[in-house]
Amino acid sequence: MPCINSNGELSANGRRILAALALPATVEQIRDQTELPLYLIRSGIREMVGAGLVAADRGTFQVTESGQALLARQS
Amino acid sequence: METVTPTGFPRLGQPAPAFEADTTHGTLRLEDFKGSWLVLFSHPADFTPVCTTEFVAFAELAPEFKKRNVELLGLSIDSTFSHIAWMRNIEQNFGVKVPFPVIADLDKTVATLYGMIMPGESKTETSRCVFIIDPNAILRAMIYYPLTTGRNVAEILRVIDALQTTDKHGVATPANWKPGEKVIVPPPRTTEDAEARMKAGLETKDWYFSKKAL
Numbered sequence: 305m306p307c308i309n310s311n312g313e314l315s316a317n318g319r320r321i322l323a324a325l326a327l328p329a330t331v332e333q334i335r336d337q338t339e340l341p342l343y344l345i346r347s348g349i350r351e352m353v354g355a356g357l358v359a360a361d362r363g364t365f366q367v368t369e370s371g372q373a374l375l376a377r378q379s
Numbered sequence: 380m381e382t383v384t385p386t387g388f389p390r391l392g393q394p395a396p397a398f399e400a401d402t403t404h405g406t407l408r409l410e411d412f413k414g415s416w417l418v419l420f421s422h423p424a425d426f427t428p429v430c431t432t433e434f435v436a437f438a439e440l441a442p443e444f445k446k447r448n449v450e451l452l453g454l455s456i457d458s459t460f461s462h463i464a465w466m467r468n469i470e471q472n473f474g475v476k477v478p479f480p481v482i483a484d485l486d487k488t489v490a491t492l493y494g495m496i497m498p499g500e501s502k503t504e505t506s507r508c509v510f511i512i513d514p515n516a517i518l519r520a521m522i523y524y525p526l527t528t529g530r531n532v533a534e535i536l537r538v539i540d541a542l543q544t545t546d547k548h549g550v551a552t553p554a555n556w557k558p559g560e561k562v563i564v565p566p567p568r569t570t571e572d573a574e575a576r577m578k579a580g581l582e583t584k585d586w587y588f589s590k591k592a593l
Contacts, residue, residue, distance in 0.1 A: 306405035332414070343411040343450060343480075344404065351405070 307348040308355055314378050321348050322375045328364040388494035395518040396492040403462050404480035416449040417512040421495040421505035425457045425465035429529045436532040438475045447539055451479035455505055459483040500526050509535055548593055561590040
């Protein structure tokens with residue numbers, strides 16, 4: 305499912321993925337934490353990297369300040 | 380005389396054609412499924428009876444696919460809105476929630492890449508095609524059914540079991556094999572191995588035909 309809805313808010317999956325990215329993590333580590341399927345994690349991360357909510361670095365991902373702020377607003 | 384435009388077909392043992400597509404779970408790429416097995420299957424159209432029975436059958440067996448690290452991905456030449464409405468209709472009428480994504484292939488990009496359109500049957504609908512893709516994105520099995528014949532989803536699961544058994548144990552599986560039954564030991568490639576095979580303690584009918592339990 306998309307991680308960001310048409311109102312710019314995080315979906316439930318988006319919140320789960322972002323919450324798992326407080327520390328840098330690979331998609332496999334995110335899967336272990338969230339129990340979401342790999343395809344949803346990869347597509348969700350792609351979407352959130354594009355939106356500036358997640359930063360990518362050599363196969364690991366971490367929530368950005370913007371991502372943290374959006375997550376905090378919706379928690 | 381009618382002109383037939385040849386369409387490419389994917390080949391077993393080769394990388395599955397890459398794609399990016401709109402689905403009921405957002406935009407997905409083939410590469411998103413890396414690390415999982417994938418059953419990519421097409422149906423002719425939403426809100427049609429045979430396809431509805433198939434989706435109910437796939438949804439009911441989805442937990443069994445999940446146990447085997449298999450993701451399901453449907454496809455038809457319909458819009459995302461049509462797919463969403465149909466999924467909701469299936470849940471209302473049959474009490475089954477469809478847990479997997481469905482590609483909205485309105486421009487036929489994925490259908491064409493995978494040779495899912497059989498012009499002899501329909502130029503505007505995909506036939507009932509099944510592509511089994513392994514965790515390294517290699518195409519491992521293809522099954523084609525005509526528009527009028529609903530698929531046997533248990534058979535697709537059986538093929539997955541056979542492929543995973545082959546990968547794990549380096550064996551083949553005989554006709555009508557089911558998990559738990561004896562498997563085929565690959566035939567010997569040399570005369571020396573053929574002689575040794577007869578004394579190997581396997582269930583051997585002849586030098587080329589041996590079975591064993593796993």
